[in-house]
Amino acid sequence: MKKVLSFFRSMRFGMILLILVMGLSLAGSLVPQREQAMTYVNAYGAQTATVLIALGVTDIFHTWVFYTLEGLLCLNLMLCSLLRFPKIQKAAEALQKKALETQPDHPLPAEQRETMEAFLTGRRFRRDIRPEGTLFFKNGIGFYGSFMTHLSILLILIFGSLVLMTPEILDETVMPGEALEMEDGTRISCLSFHILNAEGELDYASMLRAESADGTRSAEQEIRVNEPMRFLDYKIYQQTYGTAGAIRILNEENEAEDIQYLTEPCFLSIDGKNGVYFHALYPGFLQDEAGNYTLITSTAGGYLDPVYHIESISDGMSASVLAFPGETLHFGAISFTFLSPVEYPGLRIKRVSSALYSGLYFSFGLMVMALYLCFFAVPVCIKTNETGYAVCSPKNQQGLMIDLQALLEKKESDQT
Amino acid sequence: MSFLFFAALFTFFLATALQFAGVAIKKERLTQTARIVFLGAFLLHTAFTVWRGIEAGRIPLANQFEFASGFAWATVIIGVVLYRRLRQEWIMTAAMPAAFLICSYAAFQPMEIKDLMPALRSAWFALHIGSAAFSYAAFAIAGGLGIGYLMRLKNGKTEEDAKLKQMDYSAYRLICLGFLLLTVVIFSGAIWAEQAWSSWWSWDPKETWALITWIFYAIYLHQRLRMKWQGKRTAWLAIIAVILVLFTFAGVNLLLPGLHSYAMAQ
Numbered sequence: 001m002k003k004v005l006s007f008f009r010s011m012r013f014g015m016i017l018l019i020l021v022m023g024l025s026l027a028g029s030l031v032p033q034r035e036q037a038m039t040y041v042n043a044y045g046a047q048t049a050t051v052l053i054a055l056g057v058t059d060i061f062h063t064w065v066f067y068t069l070e071g072l073l074c075l076n077l078m079l080c081s082l083l084r085f086p087k088i089q090k091a092a093e094a095l096q097k098k099a100l101e102t103q104p105d106h107p108l109p110a111e112q113r114e115t116m117e118a119f120l121t122g123r124r125f126r127r128d129i130r131p132e133g134t135l136f137f138k139n140g141i142g143f144y145g146s147f148m149t150h151l152s153i154l155l156i157l158i159f160g161s162l163v164l165m166t167p168e169i170l171d172e173t174v175m176p177g178e179a180l181e182m183e184d185g186t187r188i189s190c191l192s193f194h195i196l197n198a199e200g201e202l203d204y205a206s207m208l209r210a211e212s213a214d215g216t217r218s219a220e221q222e223i224r225v226n227e228p229m230r231f232l233d234y235k236i237y238q239q240t241y242g243t244a245g246a247i248r249i250l251n252e253e254n255e256a257e258d259i260q261y262l263t264e265p266c267f268l269s270i271d272g273k274n275g276v277y278f279h280a281l282y283p284g285f286l287q288d289e290a291g292n293y294t295l296i297t298s299t300a301g302g303y304l305d306p307v308y309h310i311e312s313i314s315d316g317m318s319a320s321v322l323a324f325p326g327e328t329l330h331f332g333a334i335s336f337t338f339l340s341p342v343e344y345p346g347l348r349i350k351r352v353s354s355a356l357y358s359g360l361y362f363s364f365g366l367m368v369m370a371l372y373l374c375f376f377a378v379p380v381c382i383k384t385n386e387t388g389y390a391v392c393s394p395k396n397q398q399g400l401m402i403d404l405q406a407l408l409e410k411k412e413s414d415q416t
Numbered sequence: 417m418s419f420l421f422f423a424a425l426f427t428f429f430l431a432t433a434l435q436f437a438g439v440a441i442k443k444e445r446l447t448q449t450a451r452i453v454f455l456g457a458f459l460l461h462t463a464f465t466v467w468r469g470i471e472a473g474r475i476p477l478a479n480q481f482e483f484a485s486g487f488a489w490a491t492v493i494i495g496v497v498l499y500r501r502l503r504q505e506w507i508m509t510a511a512m513p514a515a516f517l518i519c520s521y522a523a524f525q526p527m528e529i530k531d532l533m534p535a536l537r538s539a540w541f542a543l544h545i546g547s548a549a550f551s552y553a554a555f556a557i558a559g560g561l562g563i564g565y566l567m568r569l570k571n572g573k574t575e576e577d578a579k580l581k582q583m584d585y586s587a588y589r590l591i592c593l594g595f596l597l598l599t600v601v602i603f604s605g606a607i608w609a610e611q612a613w614s615s616w617w618s619w620d621p622k623e624t625w626a627l628i629t630w631i632f633y634a635i636y637l638h639q640r641l642r643m644k645w646q647g648k649r650t651a652w653l654a655i656i657a658v659i660l661v662l663f664t665f666a667g668v669n670l671l672l673p674g675l676h677s678y679a680m681a682q
Contacts, residue, residue, distance in 0.1 A: 011642050015635060022631045029624040029672060061619045163616060202534050226538040226612050237614045348614045360616065364603040371599055375592035395641070398585050402502070 008072075009079035017073045024069070028060040070157060077154040081147055088143045092379065095392055099381035100132050104388030112408055113384060119407050120382060133385030143394075145373030152367035159360040167352035173242060175261050175344045182349070185213025188236060191220070193345045195241060195302075204241055206345040210234070233351050240346030243303055245281040246339040253333045261342060262308075269313075274331045277311035277318075281341055285322070293322060306341045417471075418527055420464035421485065425523055427457035428488075428516040435512050439505065447505055454512055458492045461519070465489055472529045477545040478536055480669060484522035486545075487665070490553035491515045494593075498557070498586065506583055510560030518556065521666065540608035547600040552661055554594030555633075559658030561587040562651035575647040584647055587654050588640055595633045602626055621672035625664040632657050 007013055031052060032039065040049035040058060056063035108116060117134070121127065125136035172180055179189035189209045197203035204224060210231035211218040221229040228237045245262035251270070260268060262278045269275025284296040284305040295307065308323040314331060323329065328337040380393040380400060391397050391404075431454035438446030465485065468476040476482045495511025532541075565583045573580055605623070610616040617623060636653045639645040645653075668674070 011638060015638060018631050018635055022628050025624050025628050025631075028619060029621045029628075029668075033619060160617065169614070201531060204534055224537075225534045226540075226608070228611060228614070235614070237612075239614070350614055357610075361607065364606070368596070368599055368603065371596045375589075375596060396585060398582070399501075399589070 005079070008075055009083055010076075011080075014073070014076045014080065017069055017076060021066075021069055021073070024060055024066055027057055031057050031060070033061065034059050070161070074154055074157050077150050077157070081150045081154060084147050084150070088147060091394070092140050092143050095379055095381050095394065096128075096135060096137060099135055099137075099383045099390065099392040100130060102383060102390040102392055104133075104383065104385060104390045106388050106390065106404075108384060108388045108408075110386065116384065116389065116404065116407065119404075125382065133383045136382040136384070137380075139373075139377040139379045142373050142377040142379040145370050145375075145377065148366060148370030149374055152363050152370050155363035156360065156367065159356055159363055163352065163356045163360050166356065167350045169351075170349045171239065171346065172349065173240075173263070173344055173346045175244065175342060180347075180349070182234070186232065186234065187211045187213075188231075188234075188347070188349065190345060190347075193241070193343055195343055204238055204345070206238055206347070208236060208347075210236070230354075233353065235350045235352065237348040237350070238345060239348040241343060242346065243281070243283075243299070243341045243343050245278065245306075245308055246342045247276070247278075247308075248337040248339055250335045250337070251333060252335065259339070261344070267313075268336065269331075270334055273316075274314050275334070276329060276331075276336050277313060279309040279311065282307050282309060295322075303341045308338050417464065417467045420460055420467065421519075421527075422523070424457050424460035424464060425516070425519045427453055427460060428512065428519055431457055432512040432516045435508055439509055447508070450512065451499075451508060454492070454508065454515075455496075457515075458489075458496070461485070461489055461492070468529065472532075474532055475542050475546070477541075477549065478532055479525070479530070480666070481522050481525035481527050483545065483549065483665075484518055484525060486549040487552050487556075488515045488518040488522065490549040491518060491556055494550065494553050494590070495557055498590070502582065502586065504579070504582065504586075506561065506564050506579065507557075507586070510557050510564055514553075514556045514560050535612055538608055538612065540604050540611075544601060544604040544608055547597045547604065551594045551597035551601055552665055554590045554597065555654075555658055555661045558587040558590040558594065558654045559661075561590070562654035562658075565651040566648065566655075569648060580647070584650060588650065591633060591636060591654065591657075595630070595637065598626070598630055598633065602630060620674040621668050622664070622674055625660070625668050625672075629657065629660045629664050632660055 032043075035058065037049065037053060040052055043049070044052065052058050056065065060066060117127070117136075120136045123138070125138045128135040128137060170182075174180055174188070174190040176190050176192050179187050181187050187210070189211075191207040191209055193206045195202065195204055197205070205222050207220070207222045208229055209218065209220045210229065212232060217232070219229070219231050221227075223229045223236060223238045225238055228235050230236075242263065247260050247262060247268065249258045249260060249268065250256070262281065265277070265279055267275060267277045281303075282295040282297065283299050283301065283303040285307050286294040286296065288294070293307075295309065306325060310321050310323055312319050312321050312329060321329075323338045325338050325340045328335050330336075378393055378395045378397070380391065380397055383390045383392070389404075391401060431450045434446050434450035434453060438444070438448075438450055465476055468482070468485075472478070477486045491511060492515045495507060495515070499507045499511070561583050565580060565587070568577070568580055568583075569575070575581075602623075605626070606616040609618065609623075632653075636650065636657060639653070640650055
């Protein structure tokens with residue numbers, strides 16, 4: 001049991017896991033992920049595609065192998081963090097003890113001792129006068145750097161997985177003026193949407209209003225690509241956008257009016273027989289001298305001269321027609337008026353615990369701090385006495401040694 | 417004003433040539449001149465970067481050209497700071513060609529200034545991309561030191577040579593700095609991605625390769641700190657790691673389309 005435990009917490013095991021994660025990530029980056037089977041058949045041929053799909057390489061980051069590796073990495077980090085912690089305090093004490101026992105190996109003339117002590121005090125070394133000499137100690141917190149680094153990776157893996165796996169995500173398009181109602185009764189209304197801002201730059205901004213089910217809480221915010229809205233447990237992102245055709249339907253008998261937004265082919269009719277079949281909305285058209293139209297399909301330049309391609313169906317007869325904004329078609333008492341196209345946003349509505357995000361972001365901060373402690377706050381203890389000085393540290397202190405030598409050489413040349 | 421960039425590029429080349437000649441024939445005057453020329457190139461490059469920033473109305477790190485240019489600029493800064501501290505010729509021998517090669521890569525990229533696309537208009541932009549430039553720069557010089565280390569070994573020096581030890585240690589410290597900054601890059605990118613794309617991690621090729629690079633350097637650091645790997649082995653690791661860095665920087669954008677494809681499209 002002890003042997004097994006010791007293997008699971010060993011650095012060798014950790015390295016093997018890291019190499020395997022690296023290898024799988026490499027494969028996952030080279031083979032497109034989560035595509036249709038035909039994409040792989042077209043790219044690699046039927047046989048290779050079958051093997052890739054069977055091995056899970058086409059969705060490698062969601063295979064049991066990858067999850068197992070992640071789990072084992074958590075176990076390795078947990079064991080090595082837990083077992084490392086008690087050793088930290090001992091290591092700090094051992095360093096000072098070692099420094100006291102070490103015989104100075106660098107000469108320190110008496111006249112330079114004061115200079116060096118002033119230099120070390122200026123560098124925030126703590127001074128401790130002992131019978132064996134004066135100890136200068138710094139960066140005791142650096143002993144915790146490695147422990148904190150491993151702990152933060154563990155926390156990132158845990159919080160990061162929870163954040164990725166737990167949210168309820170809903171992708172919805174919503175027309176300006178319309179609202180979405182969530183399962184808990186929260187209403188999210190789109191007040192307006194624009195692609196270009198006042199300066200004519202791409203902006204993709206939606207003005208949203210959110211209201212809680214009981215109406216006690218509400219908020220309004222303009223959201224953009226990098227500025228999502230947070231309301232209660234919801235986070236609402238500006239995800240996509242589109243342009244829809246719009247048609248006003250008027251029943252002249254009872255003055256009833258309705259506006260329909262057209263994003264996909266549909267048949268608009270009251271009696272199910274006569275009406276308009278919407279094919280598509282085109283951003284523009286070209287007309288030759290003979291009066292023939294060529295429809296522009298590219299939306300790159302925007303909908304400058306929008307045109308509706310429809311089928312007018314009346315008394316069993318149908319005719320393919322181009323309709324322009326402002327035109328009206330009559331079918332008995334019903335009239336269809338084509339309006340200017342409407343730009344609308346695609347929203348991603350995510351429901352996730354903010355505590356999980358706080359945990360994840362805390363772990364990020366902890367890790368950056370921990371790495372700083374690891375690399376740039378290395379514990380160091382310097383012993384000085386009448387015979388010279390010695391530097392003790394768990395890591396190489398070449399930088400400090402260079403500074404000390406430069407300081408002493410400068411002092412010597414000043415005196416000369 | 418792009419002549420400033422090409423003037424800087426030419427001056428980087430001149431500095432590199434003088435440095436190599438000085439090292440080859442052991443003429444200190446030549447390496448001294450190389451350093452002055454290198455500083456001149458840095459000033460030209462800085463002037464160009466400042467001009468471009470003013471012209472674009474933003475930090476000039478938004479596309480492949482600007483990032484490569486920023487990467488070269490960061491390489492010079494790290495090289496000069498390290499040289500000022502250690503006063504060792506081999507630092508410049510690594511930093512000068514690195515800056516020149518990265519600048520040359522930039523010269524082949526489209527240089528026109530475009531408005532920042534909405535996805536890049538974020539408070540995280542400067543931190544994420546700025547720390548990437550400095551992180552890659554630290555790794556690039558560390559890789560250069562690795563090459564220098566192996567060349568000196570081949571020329572008959574032993575691993576016990578004081579200069580080689582210093583080179584090895586300097587490469588390690590640069591990797592520590594680069595690793596810390598790469599961590600900042602990944603985390604700031606994750607927070608930014610959560611705001612922009614609603615997910616802090618999407619296994620996008622750029623993210624995945626940043627992780628691969630990070631893991632590789634983590635392995636380097638573990639081998640060095642715990643297994644006491646030094647010298648030849650760590651020099652090789654530093655060189656291999658730079659290949660990963662360069663692939664993450666340029667190869668992914670060219671070969672593996674993903675959410676970061678705007679780096680080329682911008």
